[in-house]
Amino acid sequence: MSNSRKVERRINRYLKNVGRALEHLEPGERREIVGALRTHIHEGLAQRGSTPPSLEDVRTVLSSMDVPQAYRDEGGKRGFARAARHRTIGRVGFFFLLGGIGVAALSLLLGALVADALFQGGIMLSVVLGVCALGLGIAGWRDPYGKAAAICAVLMLACALVSEVMPLPVSRTATGPGDPEVVIETPAETGE
């Protein structure tokens, strides 16, 4: 491996650890700090005057800087509490979404097999769960589960809206267990 690649790998490892320590921050803010630190390291290397920098130069510059853990400490408890709140809200939203999808699937099945009323009721319930998932997903947007809940809830609600506006061309049987049987009369043969 060439020296410049070793140098870049050492710098990247340090910055990756800093990025992990800054997990409590917004992704944009985290990127800004990591980007500024990368420039800072290269400025430090340029100040040492050795071009191209050796691995030893990088070690010296990095050892003069804060350890990645220091960035976690700077975030304070407030940042971690906020991140934990987003995580919880996002995950609850995701469970609401799963519930909504499950109820929609069940209502499709029951609507086809048992009665139309079950289908209508189930879809209404899944829409309510979808709206809850959307709200919670937006509130917990910073968590990946929250993001997934919000995006999937929008798709689910859009599907429900489309199915409401444009009914499915396949007609479901409306007959329930109590419906009368259809009697088909055939003309009797007289034999005349």
Place this chain on the structure above:
Amino acid sequence: MKSWISQFRRGLLELCVLNHLSVQEDHGYQIVQRLKEMDGLDIRESTVYPILARLKTEGFVAVRNEPSPGGPPRRVFRLSASGSERLRSLNAYWDLLTEAINKLRAHGPES
């Protein structure tokens, strides 16, 4: 006590960064080096860069890229219009505080 000093220092650091940028636009490395020269503040990269990032997010500083020989582009920070406004109010509050504390100390046992 330690936590109180840490909070106090963080607030002061924001004031120092904004005051430094009001004099000249500068890139991160120079800002850190300049502020490190100040006694008592215990400036480190881990304190300056998160503050710069937050000030940028809040719109108090603007950033532009400048080419750098042999490295990634430099991030040059400058004070925005709303940053100047914030600095004015922070400086006014600082003057008020120091004046009040000096008055208290003038009547204290040290005087």
